[in-house]
Amino acid sequence: MNGRPVRKMRKAAGKTWPWFLLVCVAALWAYSLPHADFDFGRKAGENLGSFLVEMASVLPPMFLLVGLFEIWIPRKVIERYAGLRSGMRAVPWMILLATVQAGPLYVAFPVAIGLWRKGCAPRNVFIYLGVFSAMKIPMLTFEVAFLGWAFSLARTLISIPVFVALAIAMERLLPRDFRPPALEEPSYGGDGRGSSSPEEKD
Amino acid sequence: MISLWIITGIALLVSLAADRSKTQSAVIKGLKMFVGVIPLLLGVLAAVSLVLTAVTPRMLEGILSGTGLLPFFSALGVGSIALIPGFIAYPLAAVLRQNGASVPVLAAFITSLMMVGVLTLPLEARYFGWRAALLRNLLALCGSVVVAAGMAWVLG
Numbered sequence: 001m002n003g004r005p006v007r008k009m010r011k012a013a014g015k016t017w018p019w020f021l022l023v024c025v026a027a028l029w030a031y032s033l034p035h036a037d038f039d040f041g042r043k044a045g046e047n048l049g050s051f052l053v054e055m056a057s058v059l060p061p062m063f064l065l066v067g068l069f070e071i072w073i074p075r076k077v078i079e080r081y082a083g084l085r086s087g088m089r090a091v092p093w094m095i096l097l098a099t100v101q102a103g104p105l106y107v108a109f110p111v112a113i114g115l116w117r118k119g120c121a122p123r124n125v126f127i128y129l130g131v132f133s134a135m136k137i138p139m140l141t142f143e144v145a146f147l148g149w150a151f152s153l154a155r156t157l158i159s160i161p162v163f164v165a166l167a168i169a170m171e172r173l174l175p176r177d178f179r180p181p182a183l184e185e186p187s188y189g190g191d192g193r194g195s196s197s198p199e200e201k202d
Numbered sequence: 203m204i205s206l207w208i209i210t211g212i213a214l215l216v217s218l219a220a221d222r223s224k225t226q227s228a229v230i231k232g233l234k235m236f237v238g239v240i241p242l243l244l245g246v247l248a249a250v251s252l253v254l255t256a257v258t259p260r261m262l263e264g265i266l267s268g269t270g271l272l273p274f275f276s277a278l279g280v281g282s283i284a285l286i287p288g289f290i291a292y293p294l295a296a297v298l299r300q301n302g303a304s305v306p307v308l309a310a311f312i313t314s315l316m317m318v319g320v321l322t323l324p325l326e327a328r329y330f331g332w333r334a335a336l337l338r339n340l341l342a343l344c345g346s347v348v349v350a351a352g353m354a355w356v357l358g
Contacts, residue, residue, distance in 0.1 A: 018245020025248045040255055047251035054287070055243065059236060061210035067232025068213050071224050102206065104285070106243065106322055109329040110235055126338065133342075134316045139288045146292035147299070147308070150357060155309060158352035162345045169341055174334060182329040 022048075058103040066114045078118035090124045091164060098131035102139075108132040113182045122178070123171040130163030239328065246325050250285045253321065257284065259294050266311060267301045274350070277307045281314030282343060285321050309353035310346055317342035 029045025032038040082090040101108070112125050120128075135156055143152045217225040257280070265276045286294070295308050318339050319326065326335040 015241070018241045018243075018248070021245050021248035021252070025251055044251050044255040047254050048248055050287075051247040051251055052244075055247065058206065059243075061206050063232040063236040064210050064229060065213060065232070066235065067228040067230070068217055068225075070231055071228040072217065104287070105316070105319055106246070106325050109326060110239075113329055129338070130317065130342070130345075134313060139316075142288050142292050143312075146296040147312075151305070151308070151353075154353055154356045155313070155349065158349050158356070159313070159345075162348050162352075166341045166345045170334075170338060173337055173341075178334065180330045180334065 058107055062107050066110050069114050075119050078120050082120040082124040084121045094124050094127045095131050098128050099135050099137050105133045123167040126167035126170045134159050250321050266298050267303050273307045277311035278314050281311045282318040283320045305357045306350045306354040310350035313349045314346040
């Protein structure tokens with residue numbers, strides 16, 4: 001008995017399940033076309049459609065910006081403002097960077113990896129993720145409209161120290177030499193060495 | 203959304219004016235990252251749309267209304283699993299409040315909704331690895347409880 005075939009199957013399953021789910025939703029939606037009373041299929045299709053529109057409208061420019069960031073922003077700059085020795089001074093920068101963005105949390109992952117690669121301290125990467133998840137300005141305007149200033153302000157002010165504490169906890173709980181796998185993957189913009197981009201010799 | 207495209211366009215033009223080949227490698231890098239994540243992203247979005255369809259706002263109103271600890275923990279659970287876009291979540295939260303949902307329940311729902319993403323875990327793990335992704339979501343869940351408790355303390 002060796003674990004090879006099992007591992008191979010798991011790998012194949014890991015690659016095919018997204019397509020399987022996608023086909024499922026598409027099939028449900030297609031079935032609802034001639035069957036008008038099949039609400040589930042129609043709604044699932046519409047939901048997927050709106051997610052795809054959101055993805056197509058946010059992700060391409062976001063990834064282009066990440067690409068430009070990788071090429072143009074010197075590692076020194078990020079290290080100085082958000083590196084391991086930046087301390088609490090980095091917090092306002094992370095908040096500024098995260099609040100002006102829009103979109104679902106998965107948009108922030110590639111940006112976070114880009115920051116990490118440029119020497120941003122892990123805790124600051126996680127502060128960025130936290131702030132991005134809960135304090136984007138476009139979303140806050142929505143929150144104020146529906147739940148009022150008091151709710152929104154209280155939630156935001158309480159959230160900031162919580163995010164900082166969580167990020168510090170993350171940094172402590174992860175191994176000291178932890179590196180996100182995406183840093184090492186060339187297809188994710190990594191260069192195989194995972195440390196710095198080639199243009200950083202200057 | 204439009205401002206994001208405009209900013210990206212301006213950044214690209216400035217970059218092009220400064221250095222053509224650098225810009226080219228930046229665009230290739232960005233597109234490669236985008237294309238690499240598309241399959242997984244499509245799968246996650248398909249899963250999210252199925253769950254979002256199965257769980258109707260009316261069901262959530264039933265689960266999250268009322269007082270006590272049960273709606274609070276349901277709010278955390280639903281918020282963690284679901285990935286509800288803001289334009290649905292906030293109107294829903296407003297309805298919940300009208301129906302008598304308490305501040306901590308609303309805060310727990312909104313905060314966990316935004317910070318914890320069980321359905322997007324595969325995506326997060328692709329970038330950060332399973333260990334860091336699970337840890338971040340677990341801590342974010344604890345953070346949601348803290349934020350909700352703080353909200354209850356401040357707003358009553």
